[in-house]
Amino acid sequence: KAGVTQTPRYLIKTRGQQVTLSCSPISGHRSVSWYQQTPGQGLQFLFEYFSETQRNKGNFPGRFSGRQFSNSRSEMNVSTLELGDSALYLCASSTVPGQGHYGYTFGSGTRLTVV
């Protein structure tokens, strides 16, 4: 059974550019969540999608957006990149969100460096 696939693994972008990251969940998983991981802040929740709808959103500026497709694959976009956006972006999938959730399966992440 394939795990959660995130592409690309590494990205280097310049300040002001935008970037799109992709996440393919485990087959049959319909919920996808995104996290930003930095050394100082740990895992910060970005948003959660289920059945193409955003269910929850963390405290990030509007430059951070996402979407989910009918096949459950998800993308997140960051516009007008800032140096502080440099981080490991993790995607996690699960069967369903909400009560009864049994834990995420994380991908290996996309390491974004903004220069």
Next chain:
Amino acid sequence: GENVEQHPSTLSVQEGDSAVIKCTYSDSASNYFPWYKQELGKGPQLIIDIRSNVGEKKDQRIAVTLNKTAKHFSLHITETQPEDSAVYFCAARGDDKIIFGKGTRLHILP
């Protein structure tokens, strides 16, 4: 807002000794408490979890305990081995979202 405090941030133990990582949570609606292990260059991996109707759960060398009254839960690793070196995250999940602790970097000393 909801919060999960995790301690210590760094822990060094001699190989073969036990390691304990502690977390407290603030949201009394939390009902699910997973622990994740993250190795270098990888995403976090679920290693053990516990639900609010259970006080303790064990899986080989790993155990988790939960004190709902005090809103504490802990990870216990016995007979530590070099491959236990990693960053460990606790988390608490209520109805709508999951909150992670900031992680504990565990070093196993030879």
